[in-house]
Amino acid sequence: MTFNQQQVQFNGETLAIEPSQTVSAFLESQSVAGRFIVVINDEVVPKANWDQHAIQAGDQIEIMSPISGG
């Protein structure tokens, strides 16, 4: 981690990212693609807000994907 990076939890693992990164920029940096939603600190971040929502230090970011179900 460089001096100005911040730590977040991403899918259960600790990650250092650039400060004030938007959700869109973060997803691009992690090559997240396909059908998914973003949940930060247990709250869904709607896709319409991805370009504005800035990730904060300590955030828990989760990517939720479709799976089979009964």
Added chain:
Amino acid sequence: MKASNWTVYGQELGSRLFIGTALYPSPKVMVDAIRASRAEVITVSLRRQSANQANSGEQFWQMIEDLNCHLLPNTAGCYSVKEAVKTAHMARELFDTDWVKLEVMGDSYNLQPDPFALVEATKVLIEDGFKVFPYTTDDLVLCQKLAELGCEVLMPWGAPIGTGQGLLNPYALKTLRERLPELTLLVDAGIGKPSDAVQAMELGFDGILLNTAIAEALEPETMAYAFADAINAGRLAYEAGIMPKRDNAKPSTPTLDQPIWQQHG
């Protein structure tokens, strides 16, 4: 001949079978079985991607998109109101539907729904604009409470999930049908073989939700055909009007003008 169409939360459907997407031996077998079932509604779920499984849901998503079915996301694995409500909101965002198969379990051994949490979660989700399909026990009073909250559809169990035991309490299911005539009722869980589905449909249930009985058959695609035909047959029988049971025999061949040596009593 095909049974009548029906409506679920305003959506007209032809098939009366909702089918799950889990437990199949391969994705291809799943797709073939779902197509054979002629189901128009499939159940799906969601999970957190693990760090080493990025984009793992994409293949599954492509397959279910190609099936062109209505999606019914579930809240499987939830044991509290908070978990279930949170999962439902995530599912709405992920699958772009306000339908939710609400599961709030109370017991991990037989996966029995928690009736108290189910009522509470249903209330919250209906206020949040969801169309709730509660997975419930066959308890009449619980089902009445869920209906009072605004559920148009109820999904009582036939038996615990995955047991294939059939309808363990036909009396309770029959009572639900008689006492809640305006509600759409599906038997969800416990169906093991097509005759179980026929029994439920002959009781007047509107549909069947199942997964394991098809997915774990030796030949899922063939079993899917069997269930589709069975459910249609059961519904046709209900619509045709089933004769009442009698205690005494009644000859089906006319007895008038029989020869004297064939007249008895």
